[in-house]
Amino acid sequence: xxxxxxxxxxxxxxxxxxGAVILHDVSFAVARGEIFILLGGSGCGKSTVMKHMxxxxxxxxxxxxxxxxxxxxxTRAELCRQIGVMYQSGALFGSMTCLENVRLPxxxxxxxxxxxxxxxxxELLRDVELEDAADKMPSEISGGMRKxxxxxxxxxxxxxxxxxxxxxxxxxxxxxxxxxxxxxxLRAEKGMTFVVVTHELPSVFKIGxxxxxxxxxxxxxxxxxxxxxxxxxSEDPFVRKFFSRGEYHGQ
Amino acid sequence: xxxxxxLFAFLGESACCAVSALVRPREFRFGDAALAxxxxxxxxxxxxxxxxxxxxxxxxxxxAAALQTFGVEVYVADLLAIALFRELGPIITAxxxxxxxxxxxxxxxxxxxxxxxxxxxxxxxLPPVRFLVLPRVTAAAFAMPILTVFAEIAGLVGGALVxxxxxxxxxxxxxxxxxxxxxxxxxxxxxxxLGFGLLVGLIGCAAGMQTRATADGVGHAATSAVVGSIVAxxxxxxxxxxxxxxxxx
Ligand SMILES: Nc1ncnc2c1ncn2[C@@H]1O[C@H](COP(=O)(O)OP(=O)(O)O)[C@@H](O)[C@H]1O
Ligand SMILES: [Mg+2]
Numbered sequence: 001x002x003x004x005x006x007x008x009x010x011x012x013x014x015x016x017x018x019g020a021v022i023l024h025d026v027s028f029a030v031a032r033g034e035i036f037i038l039l040g041g042s043g044c045g046k047s048t049v050m051k052h053m054x055x056x057x058x059x060x061x062x063x064x065x066x067x068x069x070x071x072x073x074x075t076r077a078e079l080c081r082q083i084g085v086m087y088q089s090g091a092l093f094g095s096m097t098c099l100e101n102v103r104l105p106x107x108x109x110x111x112x113x114x115x116x117x118x119x120x121x122x123e124l125l126r127d128v129e130l131e132d133a134a135d136k137m138p139s140e141i142s143g144g145m146r147k148x149x150x151x152x153x154x155x156x157x158x159x160x161x162x163x164x165x166x167x168x169x170x171x172x173x174x175x176x177x178x179x180x181x182x183x184x185x186l187r188a189e190k191g192m193t194f195v196v197v198t199h200e201l202p203s204v205f206k207i208g209x210x211x212x213x214x215x216x217x218x219x220x221x222x223x224x225x226x227x228x229x230x231x232x233x234s235e236d237p238f239v240r241k242f243f244s245r246g247e248y249h250g251q
Numbered sequence: 252x253x254x255x256x257x258l259f260a261f262l263g264e265s266a267c268c269a270v271s272a273l274v275r276p277r278e279f280r281f282g283d284a285a286l287a288x289x290x291x292x293x294x295x296x297x298x299x300x301x302x303x304x305x306x307x308x309x310x311x312x313x314x315a316a317a318l319q320t321f322g323v324e325v326y327v328a329d330l331l332a333i334a335l336f337r338e339l340g341p342i343i344t345a346x347x348x349x350x351x352x353x354x355x356x357x358x359x360x361x362x363x364x365x366x367x368x369x370x371x372x373x374x375x376x377l378p379p380v381r382f383l384v385l386p387r388v389t390a391a392a393f394a395m396p397i398l399t400v401f402a403e404i405a406g407l408v409g410g411a412l413v414x415x416x417x418x419x420x421x422x423x424x425x426x427x428x429x430x431x432x433x434x435x436x437x438x439x440x441x442x443x444x445l446g447f448g449l450l451v452g453l454i455g456c457a458a459g460m461q462t463r464a465t466a467d468g469v470g471h472a473a474t475s476a477v478v479g480s481i482v483a484x485x486x487x488x489x490x491x492x493x494x495x496x497x498x499x500x
Pocket of ligand 2: 047
């Protein structure tokens with residue numbers, strides 16, 4: 001696959017659940033190596049779009065490809081290896097330690113020896129600066145730490161795309177800024193593509209290369225482009241309002 | 252209607268995963284199954300034995316009252332043996348399993364669903380059915396025969412104690428028990444228990460997988476696991492009784 005080819009492409013996609021279209025006719029593409037932001041008010045369908053992109057739910061119409069392939073029974077196993085997902089709650093497995101959580105994908109899918117898997121999992125935890133939480137249970141660490149462990153787990157098999165659903169929701173500004181730095185560092189070191197759902201305008205401007213903005217009232221994609229460009233040049237009243245209100249709170 | 256479709260999809264997926272795990276045993280999560288088995292079987296023993304014992308005591312008292320009129324209290328032993336081995340042993344054990352283990356399966360899996368852990372498994376390429384359902388259902392199925400045996404023995408012991416107070420010697424009691432029970436009957440009861448265990452496990456896990464992300468979602472899943480299991484056990488047992496009648500077993 002050549003470098004310029006988008007890693008994810010949505011063409012005229014209707015997003016939603018059986019019998020309920022949440023977003024109509026969505027088209028955009030995510031380029032390799034970029035940090036792509038999904039923006040919009042709560043309940044507008046950001047997580048829904050992410051669930052389509054990660055193959056959890058089938059799209060209602062249109063075409064969606066990851067690395068040039070659509071999700072199907074045949075492509076599922078292969079596409080799953082290409083993606084890593086961090087859910088809003090972290091979704092760590094409560095019956096396993098943090099290390100075991102990070103090691104799980106390696107245990108299941110890699111041919112490494114037991115010692116090598118453990119070493120790799122520790123290295124991943126070091127990447128998110130949580131080596132010392134390795135033997136703790138998820139219930140024993142804070143929400144921000146859980147999200148970082150979840151990021152480590154999402155990165156375990158060196159995916160091409162990492163999806164992060166509201167990585168900074170519910171975190172204090174300092175932890176949230178640290179998480180942004182982590183995302184930027186991981187992108188610089190490993191060249192992965194990130195698709196990030198976030199409400200935090202400071203972090204949108206800090207990490208986002210491009211953003212797609214959805215409007216719940218209009219059931220669709222209303223803006224697409226670099227965050228600064230959207231803020232400075234968009235004529236759309238909804239987009240202007242979103243950025244001005246957000247900035248007011250953000251500063 | 253959609254519930255029915257997804258129920259069959261769930262059963263189909265479970266069956267596929269089971270076959271796949273038989274072909275490739277490496278896919279089976281032995282550790283998780285062992286843990287679920289320990290919780291279902293060993294942790295469930297005291298209450299199962301206790302209820303089995305009380306059931307034996309109550310049945311013995313009730314039937315002894317009738318048989319006393321004819322001075323043949325010792326036939327309580329025959330009645331208890333047949334009732335426990337055939338019907339009451341597996342049924343009462345399965346109902347306890349539904350309350351303890353079926354509800355726990357629903358709550359565990361339901362909580363994971365609400366926390367998006369099921370989604371996380373799916374996007375890692377690890378089907379939740381293989382990962383969560385198969386070990387639990389296997390554990391429930393294999394726990395049942397063991398628990399059933401203990402419930403049955405406890406029930407018979409309870410009956411023996413009651414009859415002893417009515418001056419029936421234990422030797423005579425146990426002689427009647429062995430005379431009126433045979434291996435096929437006992438094994439049939441245990442096989443039925445295994446089937447009930449499968450039902451309880453599957454229904455508990457299915458309820459967990461369908462949990463909705465609302466405040467009462469997990470509680471509702473646990474309730475519907477218990478109610479669904481008990482109804483399914485009753486229906487299955489009824490069907491089995493009719494079939495046995497037709498085949499003259
Ligand atoms: N399983 C579901 N079935 C039907 N509708 C859903 C389901 N999950 C979410 N929705 C609806 O989809 C809309 C978008 O939800 P979501 O994508 O979670 O929003 P957000 O942008 O906050 O992530 C909401 O109106 C929600 O009610
Ligand atoms: Mg969301």
